[in-house]
Each structure stands twice: as structure tokens, then as C-alpha cells.
Amino acid sequence: MSELLVFGHKSPDTDSIMSSLVMADLEKFLGNDTTIACRLGEINKETTYALNYFKVEVPQFIESISEGTKVILVDHNEFTQSANGIEKAKIMKVVDHHRICNFQTTEPLFYMAEPVGCTCTILYELYVMNNIEIKPTIAGLMLSAIISDTLLLKSPTTTIKDIKAVEELAKIANIDYRVYGLEMLKAGTDLSDYTAEELINLDAKLVDMNGNNVKIAQVNTVAIEDVLKYQTDIEKAINKIIEEENLDLFMFIITDIVNSNSEAIVLGKRTDMVEKAYNVKLENNKAFLPGVVSRKKQVLPVLQENA
């Protein structure tokens, strides 16, 4: 059994799904034929749209991994966001674009991280670096991930490398990335048939901040008020999770991808962290956060400082 499993974080977003598929493709060229793309949760509508568009099957679902399993982590490194049993796995490689935290190995490994907008931008570089040809379908998957993570190159996390990668990948995939990207993002904002429980778990990250258990979930929309209609149900679902998972803070970010603003619903005994971080007073458990669209750049570090 020299199977090598590749997976992104729990509550997978488009980057986590595409990165696992793309990395599995890359590994085949690097000589690892037994690499299997996996996912740790349900795929969302945005990802579904992209996979359907490029006619690619969803990665295999796994819940936990057994001791000694060889794995590659993409789009995450924190064990709290990874597969159950990750502590006992053999981590061969990590390709990621997040801070490094709650991560350790007993042996040296391949670790490639860059402060860019998307893991797939780094994977694109790895293809170039290793002189491996990128197939149009693979280019389409990478393109989708970068558009998703950077909100069509508009998020403050966007770097020159992301822009360059999108331009090159669009040529290979032979696609107008602006038209395709907007359609894909819009597909992801269709939240109509999710329950409140599903909504707060679509893209949720559990983070340890100075000993505080913090969960930060995010959804994209074209109309914040459409989501806020369900505030009562959402709060009920959040309070249930806070109790079940013993959380100190739950922040649910509703991001308007057209106007680049967010509204947050904030619950838990450490709501003061959000109030201090953004110098706001919660009203009816809510705060409007003008210009905030990036959890990684505009939420995680400022909360961390106030933990």
C-alpha cells in the first residue's frame, strides 16, 4: 500500500477541491502513480458548477485516515482543519498559501508556501518549474480556483502571480475568464436551498487563537439581505455548534461579492474579539464590515491580535 492521498481542508471550497485534483495530476508526472485526489466534505455549488463545466468528477470522500498513511496536504496545514487522524499520518508534501500553525512533522518534508491568493497559483508554478505540460482541463480547474479565492482578482489577497497565472491558464483552457468567472461565482451565491445548519458549514474554519476555539464561516452572495432574512435560524444553528464544539467564538461572514463588503453575525463568549478587532459595537449580534472580503487577510490576523 503505497497509496498517496491528497486533500484540502474540511468544508472544502473550490481551491481545496481543485488543488487536490491538480496535485494528483502533477504527482503522476512526478512519478507517483498511486496518488488519489480526496475531499473532506461536501462540495459547494460554485465548485459543482466548475467541475460540471470542465467535465471532471468529484474527488473521493474520506472522513479520516489511518496511522502511517502517506498524504499530501493542499490549501491548508493546520491539523484542526485537516482529516481526522492527521497526527499519525506520514505527511509527504504540503502546498499551501496560508499562515503556518498547529502543524508539525517528525521528519523533513516538501513544503511549498507562498503569500499568494490561491494554492493553484503555486501549483501552476510547480508545473512550470518542472517543465510539465498543463492540459486544458487542468488549466480550467486551476483557473476556477484562482477566480474563486480572489473573487475574480478583486480581493486584497490577489498578487501579480495570481493575475499572471490566470492570464496564462485562460489561454491554455481557451476561455474568457471574466465571463466564465462571473458565472461560476454567481452559481456559488445561490444559497436558496441550504438549511441554516448547512449554510454555516459551507466554508467554515476552526482556528485556535491563543487557546480560544474560534470558528469562522463565510458565504458569498449578491444580496446580503437575502441571507439576513434567516438570521434567527442561523443564530440557532450557530449556538448549537458553539455548544457542541465548545467554541469561544463563531463569526459568520456574509460577503457581498459585487460591492466587496461583508456583514458578520457574531456569537459566543468572546464576541469582544470582533468588537475590538474592527472597533465596532455589535448590534443585534451583527456588524457591518466595509471593504472586508478576505477571511485570510482581513479577518484571521486581526482577530488573532485581539485573542
Added chain:
Amino acid sequence: MSELLVFGHKSPDTDSIMSSLVMADLEKFLGNDTTIACRLGEINKETTYALNYFKVEVPQFIESISEGTKVILVDHNEFTQSANGIEKAKIMKVVDHHRICNFQTTEPLFYMAEPVGCTCTILYELYVMNNIEIKPTIAGLMLSAIISDTLLLKSPTTTIKDIKAVEELAKIANIDYRVYGLEMLKAGTDLSDYTAEELINLDAKLVDMNGNNVKIAQVNTVAIEDVLKYQTDIEKAINKIIEEENLDLFMFIITDIVNSNSEAIVLGKRTDMVEKAYNVKLENNKAFLPGVVSRKKQVLPVLQENA
């Protein structure tokens, strides 16, 4: 002050010193003119030999760094092996070939690690990747580091990438690396004018293993018995450090670089870790470890498993 400090680990070996010099050179090409190569301790005789040979000055000594200082870590990532104050620094990049442990950041960063024999092998790849010309002197420094870390490509940590890098770098530096390498390694085995205290600090690493404070020091020699003559003084010095630094285990490895074996002097309340790891019984606080030359590959992981 947008100064950017580059440094390797405490008790610097040749790789830590050369990597800081080389990385500072590389950064200049990448647009960071204010990068300063630094070191966290005295340089050893092997490194001195190499720097003299290539007529390069020793990096600047620093002891601690102040809050918010921008830094690049080379050849290490564990905060316990880094500059005092590292927790409050802004870590921009890491280039390393060790396991990842006791390391975390609040923001995304550039992190490049590979399971190869030497940090300079990865730096060599970064020059190639970025299409930056390597000057003969810089090639000589990288060559020296790889020869040092792999004991002239004989250590089990040696990979194909290290061998390739050495061959390419030897061409650029216009040097017979076998002849030069042996002279450099021999210069490092001249331990005659060190005190016992100096000897156990020449290349010492402090590692946290399951809550145990473990320090592992290593010296290279061409005759183990020459070092063992001073066992009494060495043990006195080790016991002093154990008390001062509240260590649970101190392992002093004397490596015969000609025959590729080691003898270890082991003290502290967790000497059982070494006995279990190598299935040996210490005699007179010593154990002979046939075939063991690599702390990273043949000592750290096996001790960790028995911590």
C-alpha cells in the same frame, strides 16, 4: 527601517552560515537591497576554512531581534533554535530542509522546504528557478555547505538533487570538489584547542520532544578516541548545561567521518530514550552507534519516537 535579516540556527554550522550569505545575495536579485546576512553564534573551523578559501567575510553577529523585525530563516524553523525574540518578529520567508516543529506565524509567508541533504541545495534550485546567474564565489559557498551537511555526499541524507547541485556548482566555482571537500571537512575536525564547554556547543540543537528538553550536539573527527580522552571534562560540562538549561537529556555525538560511525556520550534523566532508540545499554555513559552519522535522519526521529 525595512531591513531584512537572514540567519540560520544557533550554534551555526557551515550550512547555516553559507545559507544566510547566499540567501542575502539571492534577495538582492529579487529586489530586496537591504537584506543583511547574520549569524547567531561563533563560526566553527570548517566554516572558517571555507570562508577564507573563497575570501568572504563572516556574517554579522546578532543575539536577539526586536519586535516587528522582518526576518528570513534559513536552515531551521524551530523557534527554540532561532534568535531570541523570534516570536515577535515578522517572518517573511523560510528556506529549510528540516522537519517543521515549534513554528507558527499569524500571516501567510514564503516557505520552501525539501527533504534534501542541505539548505543550499534548495537555494541552488531557487537561483535556477528565478533564472539568476550564480557567481563563482556564491557557488563555492553553496558547494561548501552541501559537502559539509552530506559529509562529501556520503551521509544517508544525500539525495540526487544534492549530487546534481554539487556537480553543477563545482563547475561554476571551477573547483575539484572531492579534493577541496576533504580538506574542508578535515579543517573542521581539528578540535585540539577547544575547551570541553566549547566542544559541546559547537553544533548543538535544542529540541522539544514530547515535553522533554533534549539537546543534541555533534562533532566530526577522524579519530573518536582523541575526543574520548577528554570524557571526564566533557561530562562535567554537559552536567553543568543540563542543570543550567533544565534539560532532560543531553546527547553528545562524536562522528568518525572516515568510517561513518559515531560514539555518543549520553547524560540526563531520560537516557532511557537513547537506550530504547538504539536498543543499547549505556556503559560508562557511552554508546557506540555503528553507521550513524546523521543527526537529522538517524537520531532526531528515533529519539522522538521514544520520548
